[in-house]
Amino acid sequence: MDIQRMRDSFEVVGANGDEVPLFFYSHLFLNYPETRSLFPVSMMTQRDRLFAALGHIVTNVDNVDVLVPFLQDLGRDHRKFGTLAGHYPAVGASLLATLEHFAGDAWTPELAADWAEAYGVIASVMTEAAGQSDDPAWWDARVVSHERRTLDIAVVRLEPRERLDFVPGQAVAVESELRPRLWRYYAVANAPREDNVLELHVQAHDGGPVSSALVRHLAVGDAVRLGPPQGGLVLDTTSDRDLLLVASGTGVAPLKAILEQVTQDDVARRVDFYVEARTAADLYDLESLQALARAHPWVTVVPVVSDEDDYPGEKGRVSDVVVRDGPWGSRDVFVCGAPLMVDETVKELIKAGVPEHRIRAERFAPSRPGPSAEGSLTS
Amino acid sequence: MTTPTNSVPDHQEWARRLSPADVHSVLFGRSGLGRRGYDVTEVDVFLERVQVELTRLIREKGELRDEVIRLKEQVSSPDGEGGGERRDAASLQAVRVLSAAQQTADQYVADAEQYSRRVTSDARQHAEELVEEARVRAKAIVEQAERLALEASAAAPAPNGAPALPSGAPAAEPVAAGTDSAQAKQELEEQVAYLRAFGQVTRVQLRAYLEALLRDVELEWGRAQPQAVSALPALPAGLNGTAALARDPLAKDPLANARPSADGHAVVDLSDQAPSAPAGATAATSVEDASDAGVPEPGRPDEARSSR
Structure with a gap:
């Protein structure tokens, strides 16, 4: 396999931009119409995703340590879309036809053979990983409660039909x-429960179709259908350090789950939970957090309101309030919420002497990944 | 706006052309407070146009590519022997047709999202403005009520022969003696409690009085002189003057009994405040007139006059 030649050809093809995935999907749907129903009506973002994934694969094609786990995740994750092993050859045929169409004179039988071989490896790693998983491809769940807490935020509780284990x-x-x-x-937004109910905090983004x-x-x-749990914003089980949690908006959700987990542990750990919202009315889940704080004296909840002058409690930016209440040098820190808040808080905490490796952060962007003005993906 | 091809390698491992989806979902950072920036709506509208245009160009480019392939094949096999190639061309055309249909569908979805984004963000802004307005008004009403209570408790004791204000002698005496500060404190607290209760009672009476007065004005005089109702009635002189006094049948001109307050504002009842009335102005004048109305006021602080 001539990797350099494959990369060169991909670069030539990729120079045609959105045309390439457009051709690919049309070719796929024409030749294998049964695949169309696996995709949403609008394919605009889907085309971008295909390209991002292909680019990642081609970049790392000679780096097995990166590529194999990526493909395994991809294969497992695709089960929830209803992807079956039988779909893989169809995708391969359309991919090769697409590359041939756009590569022009550079397309040779040798190059075609290389690509076919490479795709074969990719498909077998993905299908194998998908086949090995014991979990269901997706979890069917039912909405058991739905509360509109603010104009834009709902707290939804779901009951999956089968047990869904998560951290x-x-x-x-x-x-x-x-x-x-x-x-x-x-x-x-909760620790695993006996009755298997999951609480989600959903913020509606303007124009966001799903939210x-x-x-x-x-x-x-x-x-609703649920995919397998993902994400690394989880408690380090080997650590017994006290915690500092900082959230804004619906960034409260994962940190509330962590707080619940800590309150269920035998070992009491001090937890300081700072919650930022624009106005007091936007502190949509404060009551349940304060209930946890009342039940566990070593848990402190501090609401911070950034945009309401006559709020009686803490006002301003949560990063300022947190740093002022420090030092937090001995804590495990979790920060989750709006990108600006997260960046600012992490920066200020590091400046205030918190070791960077003890800070875990997650930036909540609108659910649809969009490129920033610089072109980098934001989520 | 730079194109994604210039982006940093960490985020974008592979050079990628700007796609219509990029334009559709691009996120710009907010400029800092007080810094100048482009109008958000104008930028959005322009981005929509760019996205539509980009989609069109991609489609046209694809069609031209097909055309080139077709022409090339014609040139290389002028006899038209390649039946297989014709079928290829046909399937290429099918791909192109499906692509165009997909792009149209994408555009409709994008338009719908764009529309919903604009409508919801407008609606939210409107809702926030309404809430803020209501909050400000509620705050003004509460402040005004508090001021009225304070004023009433400050101004009212004298006619009832109650002890003078805290600035008066009874409050100062025990403190000056200094023999039993606990006792002094207790006395002070009792006095404060008394004044507070008195203020409340006065406030209730005042309100009842004003309400009765307004009712009378509307019911009785309004019947005789409808045009008088449109002008808000002013308070008659003397707090002891009850509503019955205002009903004096001898009074030919009902407004002769009333006199406008010093600064020319009419008095309105607090509880009846029309939403459109500027809250501040009415607060100041009603307080003022209450104390004006025959109640001695030892050194009433002047700031009550200028409420807002």
């Missing part, structure tokens, strides 16, 4: 019948 802090992908084939990740539907249209009894 507090992780997120699950959600698909609703209201917006078929569109999956979005939401952090679970608005989940906040405004989802009702008790509706069916």
Whole structure:
């Protein structure tokens, strides 16, 4: 396999931009019409994703340590879309046809053979990983409660039909019948429970098709599908350090799960939980956090309001309040919420002497990954 | 805006052309407070146009590519012997047709999202403005009520022969003696409690009085002189003057009994405040008139006059 030649050809093909995935999917749907129903109506973001994944594969094609886990994740993750082993050859045929179409004169039988071989390896790693998983491809779940806490935020409780195990802090992908084939990740806001119920905090983004539907249209009894839990914003089980949690907006969700987990542990760890919102009314889950704080004296919850002058409590930016209340040098720190808040808080905490490796942060962007003005993906 | 091809390698491992999806979902950072920036809506509208244009160009480019392939094949096999190639061309055309249909669908979805984004963000802004307005108004009403209570408790004791204000002698005496500060404190507290209760009672009476007065004005005089109702009634002189006094049948001109307050504002009842009335102005004048109305006021602080 001539890797350099493959990379060169991919670069030539990639120079045609959006045309390439457009051709690929049209070719796929024409020749294998049964694959169309696996995809959403609008393919605009889907095309970008294909390219991002292909680019990642081609970049790391000679780096097995990176590529294999990536492909395994990809294969496992694709089960929730309804992807079957039988779909892989179809995708391979359309991929080769697409490369041939755009490579022009550079396309040779040798190059075609290289690509076919490479795709064969990719497909076998993905299908193998998918086949090895004991979990269901997806979890069917039912909405058991739906509370609109603010104009834009709903707290939704779901009951999966089968047991869904996760680690507090992780997120699950959600698909609703209201917006078929569109999956979005939401952090679970509770520690695993006996009754298997998951609480999600959903913020409707303006124009966001999934988030608005989940906040405004989802009702008790509706069916949703959940993907396997993902994400690394989880407690270090080897550490018994006290905790500092900082959240804004629905960034509360994963940290509340972590807080619940800590309160269920035998060993008491001090927890300081700072929650930022624009106005007091936007502190949509303060009551349940304060209930936890009342039940566990070593848990402190500090609400901070950034945009309401006559709020009686802490005002301003949460990063300022947190740093002022420090030092936090001995704590494990979790920061989750709006990108600006997360960046600012992490920066200030490091400046205040918190070792960087003890800070875990997650930036909540709108659920659809969009490129920033510099072109880098934001989530 | 730079193209993704210039991006940092960590985030974008492979050079990638700007796609319509990029334009559709691009996120710009907010400029700092007080710094100048482009109008958000204008930028959004322009981005929509760029996205539509980019989509069109991609489609056209694809069609041209097909055309080139077709022409090349014609040139290389002028006899038209290649039946297989014709079929290829046909399937290429099918791919192109499906692509165009997909792009149209994408565009409709993007338009719908764009529309919903604009409508919701407008609606939210509107809702926030309403809430803020209501909050400000509620705050003003509460402040005004508190001021009225304070004023009433400060101004009212004299006619009832109650002890003078805390600035008066009874409060100062025990402190000056200094023999039993606990006792002094207790006395002070009792006095404060008394004044507070008195203030409340006065406030209730005042309100009842004003309400009765307004009702009378509307019911009785309004019937005789409808045009008088449109002008808000002013308070008659003397707090002891009850509503019955205002009903004096001898009074030919009902407004002769009333006199405008010093600064020309009319008095309105607090509880009846029309939403459109500027809250501040009415607060100041009603307080003022209450104390004006025959109640001695030892050194009433002047700031009550200028409420807002």
